[in-house]
Amino acid sequence: MTSLTFWQIAVMIGAVTLGTMLTRFTPFLVFGGEKRVPKYVEYLGKALPGAALGLLVIYSFKDVNVLAGSHGLPELIALAAIIALHLWKKNMLLSIAAGTAVYMLLVNFIF
Amino acid sequence: MKLKAFKAAFPKTIPIMTGFLFLGAAYGIYARTSGLPAAVPIIMAAVVFAGSMEFVAVDMLCGGFDPVGALVMALMVNARHLFYGLSMLTKYKGVGAKKWYLIFGLCDESFSINCTADVPEGVDKGWFYFWVTILNQCYWVTGASVGALAGSFIKIELPGLEFVMTALLVVIFLDNWLKEKSHSSSLIGLAAAFCCLLFFGSESFIIPSMAVIILILTLFRKRIEVRL
Numbered sequence: 001m002t003s004l005t006f007w008q009i010a011v012m013i014g015a016v017t018l019g020t021m022l023t024r025f026t027p028f029l030v031f032g033g034e035k036r037v038p039k040y041v042e043y044l045g046k047a048l049p050g051a052a053l054g055l056l057v058i059y060s061f062k063d064v065n066v067l068a069g070s071h072g073l074p075e076l077i078a079l080a081a082i083i084a085l086h087l088w089k090k091n092m093l094l095s096i097a098a099g100t101a102v103y104m105l106l107v108n109f110i111f
Numbered sequence: 112m113k114l115k116a117f118k119a120a121f122p123k124t125i126p127i128m129t130g131f132l133f134l135g136a137a138y139g140i141y142a143r144t145s146g147l148p149a150a151v152p153i154i155m156a157a158v159v160f161a162g163s164m165e166f167v168a169v170d171m172l173c174g175g176f177d178p179v180g181a182l183v184m185a186l187m188v189n190a191r192h193l194f195y196g197l198s199m200l201t202k203y204k205g206v207g208a209k210k211w212y213l214i215f216g217l218c219d220e221s222f223s224i225n226c227t228a229d230v231p232e233g234v235d236k237g238w239f240y241f242w243v244t245i246l247n248q249c250y251w252v253t254g255a256s257v258g259a260l261a262g263s264f265i266k267i268e269l270p271g272l273e274f275v276m277t278a279l280l281v282v283i284f285l286d287n288w289l290k291e292k293s294h295s296s297s298l299i300g301l302a303a304a305f306c307c308l309l310f311f312g313s314e315s316f317i318i319p320s321m322a323v324i325i326l327i328l329t330l331f332r333k334r335i336e337v338r339l
Contacts, residue, residue: 002146008176009147013155015178016168019185020161020192024217027196028203028210037197043332044325045194046339047296051324052187053284054300055317056163060277062313075277082278086285093133095285099278100137104271 070111078103116238119231124246127220131247134162135254136261137275142169143262144269156255160218160248163283164188165255166276180317187321195222202226206237216244218251293338299327 002009031037064072082099089095135156142152147169155165164185171181195217202225203210213225221244228243230236288297307320328335 002173004172004176009151009172011178012172012176012181013151013158013168015182016155016164016171016185017158019182020159020164020189021215023186023189023192024196024214027193027200028214031197031200040332041193042197043336043339044190044328045197047328047332047335048187048324049191049194050287050291050294050296051300051303051328052190053280053287054297054302055304055320055324056167056188056280057284058301058304058308058320059167059317060280062308062316074271075274078274078278079281082281083285086282087289090286090289092282092286093130095282096134096137096275096278099281100272100275103274103278104269107271 070107074103074106074111077106112235113238115233116235117242119234120239120242121246123224123228124243124250127224127247128250131162131220131250132254132257134279135251135256136258138162138166138169139255139258139260140262140265140269141166141258141272141275143259144265144272145169145173147172149259149263152259153252153256156252157248159185160216160251161185161189161192162218162251163280166279170273170276174314180315183318183321187317187324191219192217195219195226198222198226202236203240206240209237209241213240213244216248218247221247293335295335295338296328300324303327 004012027037061072061075064075066072078099081102082095085098086092086095138156139149139152143149151172152165152169155168159165159168167184167188168181171177171184196214199213199217199222203213206213224243224247225240228239230239284297288294291297303323304316304320307316307323310316311319
């Protein structure tokens, strides 16, 4: 449930849109002419994605409490299932659907 | 000219269609079961058009009011677009006003098609890029709308469905892991974010994580860059 008001939601969506669009338009607005792209910017464009994805993985587990409740066990089991399935079949949709299903079964019927 | 480009572009987008309809619907349902009005996921699908960020945005909208955090998160998560933009600078040149829409809709999937596709002889490349981009966006918005509206009718609770965001992010990470030559950047991201999470707590670790990541990438640039 969100506790935000209409305008707070609008501002949040605006912020996400602005951030996303800055990443899309900046190369064209700044280097659209014949200006050379600085090597450092090129490097960040290549090096940041992997790190950002790592940050997102940690972000998605940020609310897991290993000290209380189910101690993060359902998350750990579902994570293992996703990794195993994805390494085996390499099918994104299958891994996402099956991983979510495993987690839902665990939290609804076991933990 | 437009029709010819459409006929060349549409088949390239068919594999994306399945994925976007499925994930878009999951995203719409997830947003509804998180307690957001149906309009929120649909509007975000149309104006943000960056799947993983939209899942994260739903999560953030259920937390507190933190536009700076949301902006920084969007910059970080979507930093890969900088790279896409740099790669498409010349390809998107000279296609007229359509260029601004192409840049607006430069998501992972549109990038991968437009960057690698050999536009057939006699087909206008500007219109080809345009159709690929707009078709992909239509799939995503349609999926999100179907999910958001279906979510309004699902009266039963779906505990655990929120894990769809985690599953998506883990799978994107894994997919990238299998493709990258060196894992240093991915490992830096995991380690920096994990340490910042322990140190700063779940409410305020994103901005410090981002700062630490950029600092490490900059300090160890020589060692990391040669392996990329």
